[in-house]
Amino acid sequence: MKIKELKLNEIYKMDCLDGLKKLKNESIDLIITSPPYADRREGEYKSIKTNEYVNWFIPIAEELYRVLKPSGSFFINIKSHCSKGERELYVYELVIALKKKLGWRFVDEFTWTKNGVPGRFKGRFKNGFEPIFHFAKSSEIIFNPYAVGVPMKEESIKRANRKATGLTKNGSGFAGMRRNETMVNRSLALPSNHLHIPQKSNQYTLQSKHPAVFPVELPEFFIKAFSDEGQVVLDPFMGSGTTAIASEMLGRKWLGFETEAKYIEIANERLKGYADSK
Amino acid sequence: MKIKELKLNEIYKMDCLDGLKKLKNESIDLIITSPPYADRREGEYKSIKTNEYVNWFIPIAEELYRVLKPSGSFFINIKSHCSKGERELYVYELVIALKKKLGWRFVDEFTWTKNGVPGRFKGRFKNGFEPIFHFAKSSEIIFNPYAVGVPMKEESIKRANRKATGLTKNGSGFAGMRRNETMVNRSLALPSNHLHIPQKSNQYTLQSKHPAVFPVELPEFFIKAFSDEGQVVLDPFMGSGTTAIASEMLGRKWLGFETEAKYIEIANERLKGYADSK
DNA sequence: CTGCACTATGAATCGCTAA
DNA sequence: GTTAGCGATTCATAGTGCA
Numbered sequence: 001m002k003i004k005e006l007k008l009n010e011i012y013k014m015d016c017l018d019g020l021k022k023l024k025n026e027s028i029d030l031i032i033t034s035p036p037y038a039d040r041r042e043g044e045y046k047s048i049k050t051n052e053y054v055n056w057f058i059p060i061a062e063e064l065y066r067v068l069k070p071s072g073s074f075f076i077n078i079k080s081h082c083s084k085g086e087r088e089l090y091v092y093e094l095v096i097a098l099k100k101k102l103g104w105r106f107v108d109e110f111t112w113t114k115n116g117v118p119g120r121f122k123g124r125f126k127n128g129f130e131p132i133f134h135f136a137k138s139s140e141i142i143f144n145p146y147a148v149g150v151p152m153k154e155e156s157i158k159r160a161n162r163k164a165t166g167l168t169k170n171g172s173g174f175a176g177m178r179r180n181e182t183m184v185n186r187s188l189a190l191p192s193n194h195l196h197i198p199q200k201s202n203q204y205t206l207q208s209k210h211p212a213v214f215p216v217e218l219p220e221f222f223i224k225a226f227s228d229e230g231q232v233v234l235d236p237f238m239g240s241g242t243t244a245i246a247s248e249m250l251g252r253k254w255l256g257f258e259t260e261a262k263y264i265e266i267a268n269e270r271l272k273g274y275a276d277s278k
Numbered sequence: 279m280k281i282k283e284l285k286l287n288e289i290y291k292m293d294c295l296d297g298l299k300k301l302k303n304e305s306i307d308l309i310i311t312s313p314p315y316a317d318r319r320e321g322e323y324k325s326i327k328t329n330e331y332v333n334w335f336i337p338i339a340e341e342l343y344r345v346l347k348p349s350g351s352f353f354i355n356i357k358s359h360c361s362k363g364e365r366e367l368y369v370y371e372l373v374i375a376l377k378k379k380l381g382w383r384f385v386d387e388f389t390w391t392k393n394g395v396p397g398r399f400k401g402r403f404k405n406g407f408e409p410i411f412h413f414a415k416s417s418e419i420i421f422n423p424y425a426v427g428v429p430m431k432e433e434s435i436k437r438a439n440r441k442a443t444g445l446t447k448n449g450s451g452f453a454g455m456r457r458n459e460t461m462v463n464r465s466l467a468l469p470s471n472h473l474h475i476p477q478k479s480n481q482y483t484l485q486s487k488h489p490a491v492f493p494v495e496l497p498e499f500f501i502k503a504f505s506d507e508g509q510v511v512l513d514p515f516m517g518s519g520t521t522a523i524a525s526e527m528l529g530r531k532w533l534g535f536e537t538e539a540k541y542i543e544i545a546n547e548r549l550k551g552y553a554d555s556k
Numbered sequence: 557c558t559g560c561a562c563t564a565t566g567a568a569t570c571g572c573t574a575a
Numbered sequence: 576g577t578t579a580g581c582g583a584t585t586c587a588t589a590g591t592g593c594a
Contacts, residue, residue, distance in 0.1 A: 085385065085570090092373060100367075106364050116471075120570095126468065145398065190396075467585085
């Protein structure tokens with residue numbers, strides 16, 4: 001039985017596999033990460049070869065499974081690159097392995113659309129989206145859909161009110177949702193598994209110094225919908241700390257690993273900047 | 279050596295595997311289809327079981343490979359359903375099998391975002407996107423990206439013109455693209471692999487009578503970008519004929535198979551309606 | 557202060573050339 | 576033969592600086 005040796009709200013300069021071994025079983029509420037992609041960022045991180053990627057990730061995913069609570073969720077953002085005019089398949093193979101070899105439940109795939117980096121390629125268009133895969137350990141996960149409700153269109157509100165006068169027969173009809181949540185939030189529409197978040201040009205921000213940051217809106221969305229206040233969010237590949245910032249903003253505790261000292265520095269600066277601005 | 283027994287611009291009431299056998303090697307320029315999804319619409323079509331889906335599709339994909347020209351492309355729209363709170367994996371397995379077992383080149387994945395069918399589910403949101411997978415036989419495929427160019431933003435046009443005054447040193451640098459194509463189309467920006475096409479409410483249209491139609495904009499996009507005028511488009515699962523309509527609209531010949539007489543009737547009505555409206 | 561011009565850059569990829 | 580490096584290409588976005 002491992003013990004929990006690590007304090008919260010810190011980024012540890014370790015390989016994530018070493019770091020994860022220091023965490024207790026079922027001590028984490030939510031995992032959000034974007035690991036290094038295969039064959040990218042040579043020089044920055046040690047580049048993982050495409051055909052070794054799944055085997056490289058499996059021991060990490062095993063540890064993630066161990067430390068996550070049964071009510072927790074694991075979100076992973078990763079996209080295959082193209083090589084010789086074909087998109088690689090390792091991301092699909094990874095998803096299949098996580099379920100079939102390690103027993104993760106594959107809840108859903110999100111598509112995050114953004115403004116693609118321009119480029120003309122032989123036989124295809126620039127890339128304008130990335131998938132985010134949602135895994136869990138059980139069917140009873142924390143889920144607060146109305147925390148990410150979007151304002152309804154005018155017309156839809158009217159229609160909803162019309163409908164609401166003739167009360168529906170069954171209370172809720174929806175698993176895991178209390179009826180009054182629906183009523184209270186009449187003006188909020190539920191989002192879908194499509195997230196449109198244009199990538200910002202981070203030219204003069206601290207964020208820009210890390211080569212592969214996702215926008216803060218991404219972890220924000222998943223933290224709101226799939227965790228409660230005060231819970232613990234883990235990012236095993238912390239990079240410049242976007243997951244930590246989002247956690248701070250939303251009143252969650254957090255924890256992360258990162259091997260590059262310079263990114264830890266950037267992340268701590270960003271966190272300090274956020275704390276000062278409050 | 280098979281001979282081509284079938285006339286163009288017709289929907290044949292056959293199982294697509296039987297129909298495909300009547301087509302000559304390399305006689306088709308473009309394939310666009312949305313096959314029946316696994317475990318759906320029982321009663322309408324014979325439902326294909328999730329765990330048998332890949333093996334069911336492989337012989338069809340082999341025939342598609344045989345009839346497609348080396349310069350052709352194959353687009354397949356298919357999305358896994360959810361079962362017991364998990365999204366099934368057979369679509370990823372299919373993509374992997376098409377490449378690794380049958381030798382198809384996997385060019386790219388498109389994401390088609392739409393307005394999701396409302397519904398509240400346990401632990402996940404409504405579905406707001408479907409993938410479309412692009413396969414080919416060679417790296418030398420027909421590709422007309424500017425046929426689907428979207429108007430550039432005002433500001434980008436100005437910038438482009440400024441740049442164009444100081445001509446770049448090398449002619450093109452980009453394979454498969456003639457320089458003047460770029461210049462002539464200065465006011466068009468290339469799209470990405472993200473297509474946003476809200477699904478129309480087809481409640482009162484002929485289209486609605488088929489349970490699983492994709493919007494005509496979808497085949498339109500692929501026909502424009504990946505085929506030339508006068509070429510032959512095949513849809514092995516024609517349904518209510520959306521691929522045929524799009525082909526007619528764009529001056530392509532077409533051909534399709536469909537086992538249900540009532541959908542062939544609907545498709546022919548739609549085609550007649552289109553012809554009359556011209 | 558506003559408007560416009562200009563610049564930097566974002567998980568990119570390909571073909572060519574030199575080694 | 577193979578590989579590594581370099582230049583060229585593409586545009587949405589945000590920030591800077593000047594008129």
